[in-house]
Amino acid sequence: EERGSPDGDPARSLEQGPEGPETPIQVVLRVRPMSTAELRRGEQSVLHCSGTRTLQGGPEVAFRFGAVLDGARTQEDVFRACGVRRLGELALRGFSCTVFTFGQTGSGKTYTLTGPPPQGEGVPVPPSLAGIMQRTFTWLLDRVQHLPAPVTLRASYLEIYNDQVRDLLSLGSPRPLPVRWNKTRGFYVEQLRVVEFSSLEALMELLQMGLSRRRSSAHTLNQASSRSHALLTVYISCRTAQQMPPVGPGEPPVGGKLCFVDLAGSEKVTATGSRGELMLEANSINRSLLALGHCISLLLDPQRKQSHIPFRDSKLTKLLADSLGGRGVTLMVACVSPSAQCLPETLSTLRYASRAQRVTTRPQAPKSPVAKLPQRVETDMLQLQEENRHLQFQLDQMERKASGLSGTQMAWAQQNLYGMLQEFMLENERLRKEKRQLQSSRDQAQSEQRILAQQVQELQRRLSACYHHQPSPGPAPPCPCLMVPPPSCHALPPLSSCPWRHLCPICQAPLAHWACPWRERHVQQVLGPEAPGGRPLSARPPPWAPTCSSSSAKCPRERSHSDWTQTRVLAEMLTEEEVVPSAPPLPTGPPSTSPVLRGGAGVQNLAQRLEALRDQIGSSLRRGRSQPPHSEGARSPGPGLSP
Numbered sequence: 001e002e003r004g005s006p007d008g009d010p011a012r013s014l015e016q017g018p019e020g021p022e023t024p025i026q027v028v029l030r031v032r033p034m035s036t037a038e039l040r041r042g043e044q045s046v047l048h049c050s051g052t053r054t055l056q057g058g059p060e061v062a063f064r065f066g067a068v069l070d071g072a073r074t075q076e077d078v079f080r081a082c083g084v085r086r087l088g089e090l091a092l093r094g095f096s097c098t099v100f101t102f103g104q105t106g107s108g109k110t111y112t113l114t115g116p117p118p119q120g121e122g123v124p125v126p127p128s129l130a131g132i133m134q135r136t137f138t139w140l141l142d143r144v145q146h147l148p149a150p151v152t153l154r155a156s157y158l159e160i161y162n163d164q165v166r167d168l169l170s171l172g173s174p175r176p177l178p179v180r181w182n183k184t185r186g187f188y189v190e191q192l193r194v195v196e197f198s199s200l201e202a203l204m205e206l207l208q209m210g211l212s213r214r215r216s217s218a219h220t221l222n223q224a225s226s227r228s229h230a231l232l233t234v235y236i237s238c239r240t241a242q243q244m245p246p247v248g249p250g251e252p253p254v255g256g257k258l259c260f261v262d263l264a265g266s267e268k269v270t271a272t273g274s275r276g277e278l279m280l281e282a283n284s285i286n287r288s289l290l291a292l293g294h295c296i297s298l299l300l301d302p303q304r305k306q307s308h309i310p311f312r313d314s315k316l317t318k319l320l321a322d323s324l325g326g327r328g329v330t331l332m333v334a335c336v337s338p339s340a341q342c343l344p345e346t347l348s349t350l351r352y353a354s355r356a357q358r359v360t361t362r363p364q365a366p367k368s369p370v371a372k373l374p375q376r377v378e379t380d381m382l383q384l385q386e387e388n389r390h391l392q393f394q395l396d397q398m399e400r401k402a403s404g405l406s407g408t409q410m411a412w413a414q415q416n417l418y419g420m421l422q423e424f425m426l427e428n429e430r431l432r433k434e435k436r437q438l439q440s441s442r443d444q445a446q447s448e449q450r451i452l453a454q455q456v457q458e459l460q461r462r463l464s465a466c467y468h469h470q471p472s473p474g475p476a477p478p479c480p481c482l483m484v485p486p487p488s489c490h491a492l493p494p495l496s497s498c499p500w501r502h503l504c505p506i507c508q509a510p511l512a513h514w515a516c517p518w519r520e521r522h523v524q525q526v527l528g529p530e531a532p533g534g535r536p537l538s539a540r541p542p543p544w545a546p547t548c549s550s551s552s553a554k555c556p557r558e559r560s561h562s563d564w565t566q567t568r569v570l571a572e573m574l575t576e577e578e579v580v581p582s583a584p585p586l587p588t589g590p591p592s593t594s595p596v597l598r599g600g601a602g603v604q605n606l607a608q609r610l611e612a613l614r615d616q617i618g619s620s621l622r623r624g625r626s627q628p629p630h631s632e633g634a635r636s637p638g639p640g641l642s643p
């Protein structure tokens, strides 16, 4: 007894979606009715269907499949039970779907797929006897007419006869075609004719053309026995995807496909009485079916599945490789005769089918070239769609307003609608440009802020060096203003060569030597009225400056007083803007208790930094009155000074 099948019928199982990692091959079993010849020979029927999914082959032999259909079931019943419509839907979504019939010769494979052969010249087959293929084609052609997007349908039809591929739709007489392999397509038939069609009649004609050219012969068990495996494939592609330029030679058609495979039947030559050519054909058929069975057995072994499967052993296994072990969705319809005379062959078919339904594939819809476009293009497309929707909305609004207009006004409005639309589009374009400009000026402002911060840092460093009468500690930080090292601690570099124009933040005049030409006025603005003593403010020492005698012409600090003030004014001016600190803190200061944020992590307020600097200098100076300027005491911060 052999058991094991997926739960549910094939249609329902496929409804659950084949996109999971592993999807088993669905198997439906069809038992044909006893033939007239079998009844005449007095043979007994030994197969009994128990329920809809189990077949009894004797008291101790039972096989379970996705669906089991006895001889009383019609062609329509079989079509429904196989869930082929669902396969068609999957093919429309881009999956590669295969339906193949399997069984001994005369078991009803061709009948199931394409119906009985015509009973005579010009005698049509009744529609009720039409097979799975005709029913699927009828459904498909109706279905594509109701799709929102246009679809292109094409078909190819080939047979594998004596392990040679022949094109059943070729314009001339069929000649053997090579089977090739490449990474994207897997195995494929070179130079196979693929015919585009748009109507059911056209497709039926192709089917009839192929059927009439397919090799068949009469033998003991079947008067019209197929001597070849036949593969009819319908390719479904989205027209928009097809219009895109081909990616390269040998590229598969974008979209899904639906392939129907009518396998030739296995046969015992002793039973069929095949001789000569018939025997050669039978041997070739049996060999290829053996290769197929071998691949299925290996696919079942979980350890072997990852390794080599000998699909190259025959043309049949090459062309079924994707359906069996690849990315396809596959349905197998196993056909058997109920006759006791056929029981050994029937059991062999049942075991074969039972193994096949444990084989799994990994269905995958091929990616269309549209999906390969970069994400950015997709975003742009979405934006444009949004813009179109917006324009459409505006157009609707205008039309609604225009509905209340008189005939002349309406004509005027219609004439102008196009112009208005163009204006909207131009407006959008202008807004886009402005946004780009805004972005670029914001970037420029940020870079100017960075430069400013560096200049302040440099100023701080020099200030510190001046106070301690020490040469600059270490090399000056790189300055974008092409600053040259100052000849003395008091001289600040000229800015004539600076590529950035430094302007006074108060009056916007160009700064010379870091000072505004109207700095006196600004100093008054910043520091208040003139100090008692009548000295110019620039020469007046700041309150925290070391004392010196104003009468002394040689006062070494006199000039520095001016610089102190100048620096102070500049510092005051600079506090108006927040900058991003990019240099380390002052070398003389203790570790700051407030967190120092750097770079993009945050912005330290420049005003706070300069305030701290003033505090520090003032404190040092006060201590400097009683201590030598180089002492450690001068480095400790003093209490904050108010100006």
Ligand SMILES: Nc1ncnc2c1ncn2[C@@H]1O[C@H](COP(=O)(O)OP(=O)(O)OP(=O)(O)O)[C@@H](O)[C@H]1O
Residues within 6 Å of the ligand: 031, 032, 033, 035, 071, 103, 104, 105, 106, 107, 108, 109, 110, 111, 112, 116, 117, 222, 224, 225, 226, 227, 263, 264, 265, 266, 335
């Ligand atoms: N379900 C059925 N109802 C009525 N007749 C059937 C049924 N199935 C098959 N037959 C008849 O049985 C005969 C053999 O069928 P068919 O040619 O389809 O077998 P086959 O499996 O394709 O054989 P082969 O492998 O030799 O081509 C045909 O005359 C066909 O009309």
